[in-house]
Amino acid sequence: MGTQFEEMRQRLHHIGNLSNYIEELFTKLPGNLISEKQRKKMMQIMMDDDELQNLLDGLKNPRPPRFVLVGRTGVGKSSLINAISGHYLAEVSEIEIGTTEAKRYAYEADGHVYFEVIDTRGIGESESFDTKAEEALKEVIQSFEPDAVLFLQKAAERAHIDKDVEITKKIMKKAAEGLPLIAVITQVDELNPSRVKEPEKYPTEKLRLIEDKITQLKRIFDQHDLKASAFLPVSSYIEWSEDEEGSPSIEFDGRFGIEDLIDFLEDSLDIRAAIHLGLSVRLNSISERIALRFIKVFTALAGTVALSPLIATDIAVLLALQSILLMIIAYLSGRELDFKTAREVLVSLGGIGATGFTLRMIAQQGSKFANLVIPGAGSAISASIASGGTYAIGKAAIAYFLRGADESDLKAIAKNARVEYEKDLDSKKG
Template sequence: MGSQFDEMRQRLQHIGNLSNYIEELFTKLPGNLISEKQRKKMMEIMMDDDELQNLLEGLKNPRPPRFVLVGRTGVGKSSLINALSGRYLAEVSEVEIGTKEAKRYAYEADGHVYFEVIDTRGIGESETFDTKAEDTLKDVIQSFKPDAVLFLQKATERAHIDKDVAVTKKIMKKAAEGLPLVAVITQVDDLNPSRVKEPGNYPSAKVQLITDKTEQLKRIFEQHNLEASAFLPVSSYIEWSDDEDTNRAIEFDGRYGIEELIDFLEDSLDVRAAIHLGLSIRLNTISERIAHRFIKVFTALAGTVALSPLIATDIAVLLALQSILLMIIAYLSGRELDFKTAREVLVSLGGIGATGFTLRMIAQQGSKFANLVIPGAGSAISASIASGGTYAIGKAAVAYFLSGADEKELKAIVKKARTEYEEDMIE
């Protein structure tokens, strides 16, 4: 386990440095690539992009995700947290928060905090949860600043569901409005036949029961006019070794639906929490997910750059922009490129497929001249070409640097990326 955590900490430090690396790239753009005036203009565009700034902030200051857990005693909250992390975590009570209706915990191992939670255990079971208690809980939750509310309901539970949903609705309205509410159906492995714990061996009847339980919870939410961001059935069933708690290893893994829950959380959380979550539990995929965030940002920025009314000058700026995107993705793979090498790789990746990058630049150059006839028309075409080309370049770079794709695979990836972009434009 030690080597895994050493690797995690190194990755955290490396990706944390990416923010500084990117800032240096923009200040060190070669003068023979674009002019100082263009460089400053591009920096202005970068600084005005909220999504990019949020991403850079997340890289600089990742933090543990913060969840409010709602569910009855025995619903499997700690088991779910352990299943999410793949570690047997220590539940540490951090501070006294002044209410018996909730407790605050950090879940950690080897000094690394994976999650921070407020556990509203027993609220649905309490007969004394009055307006005063609600107001106290509201203050506690709002000061905690959670990223999401997780409503946990046992798959085998038949009673109390309506009451639990009603209480959750109160909590959402009073203290968590606007946050993602994730309805998690827990312990689906206990559905008949409960003896079958291997998800790959679930019989069709058990799979159908999981579907039925999910649909049942959806209907109850609808009856209470409570909207959830997702309904996700899971099993947190793990058999652990008999070592000391945080050193326990997984001897049998019966997890079901956990990857889907992690996917949803990474897409829905504040970027700082999402990056921390990925670094903590998905070392092998976090770089790719961060790369795709940058592709999205730089695709939009390419369109903004291309809307410049100046004929030809934006091509150099676009090349610089795409070079930086490529250098970022290379950095995520552990490589640092200079601008010369980045441009060489850019041309190589751009030339893959039936319609190469060079032809697209010529097409863009031609479209700019349309401004002389119909003001604005050429820029609109140019922006589409620039964004689509940047998106394809980014996808190819991820495949090349992070997945080790060969030339044949890259051709298919570029073709697919262009199709994806064009379909998104139509939608």
């Protein structure tokens, strides 16, 4: 596992430096591409974009997700954490938090902290949960600043559910109001036939029992007037063995529903925690998710740039913006492009409109974007063409740099993406 973690650290460090890389790109934009005034205006537009700034802050300052876990002993807390991470994590750093009703832990491996949790399992198992205990727990949870509350309930459990839901309602009301509450139905592999551990082989009867359990838990939540953001059935069943270095590795993987849980968490958490989670547990796919966020931001920026009276007079500004988007997506894959290479990719894709409005570009003086020949058009461009082309170029870049698509397919990918963008735009107008 040592080599795997070292590779992960290197990628984490690389992607974590993305915000600095972007700042350098704008600082080092060749002067023969756009003027200093245009560069400053484009930087100002980017810095005023809240979503982009949140994303950059998340990349600069990722932190482990913080969860409050509500569930009894044996509900599968540690197994779930291991299943989410895909690693055999150590439960470490129990912190004294001044109450016997909960414990605080970090989960880590090789010095990398994956999650921080407050485990409240003692509450449901105690005979009383008085006002004093409630206030103590409230202080603990609020000082912890959690990202979400995970209510864990064993699929085969029939007792105590009402009590556990009622206690969870008190916790949400007193200490976690406004946070996502995710009801996780654990150990669904134990439902009949329990001998079947491979999710792809779950028979119809087992799947029906899983749906019945979801329906049952939803009904109990409704009865107690408690709202959950999601009800997600999972199996954390993993058989571990030791690799040649003596580190635990997965021998048999019986996980079910874990990807759905991770998807939901990434969409629900504070962006710093979501980025840390994604980078820690599925490094490749989080790169694509980050790239998609940048496509969204740059697509909007392209439209803004096209409408700006100061910088829309030179179409090269939009090409510079699209070049930077290409370079960012390449960076997420572990590659770093120079402006010349990015320009060449843009030329092959048509630039600006990405085959929906193809430009014929004559590059002069090496990397200079100049003498753009657009019959019947000036150097200005409409916002819809600029935005749609930027979206298409971003999707083509994801296909090439992150999915390994063949270069010969990129024009078709960009064209399809442009059509997709236009359809989405039409549906919003309609």
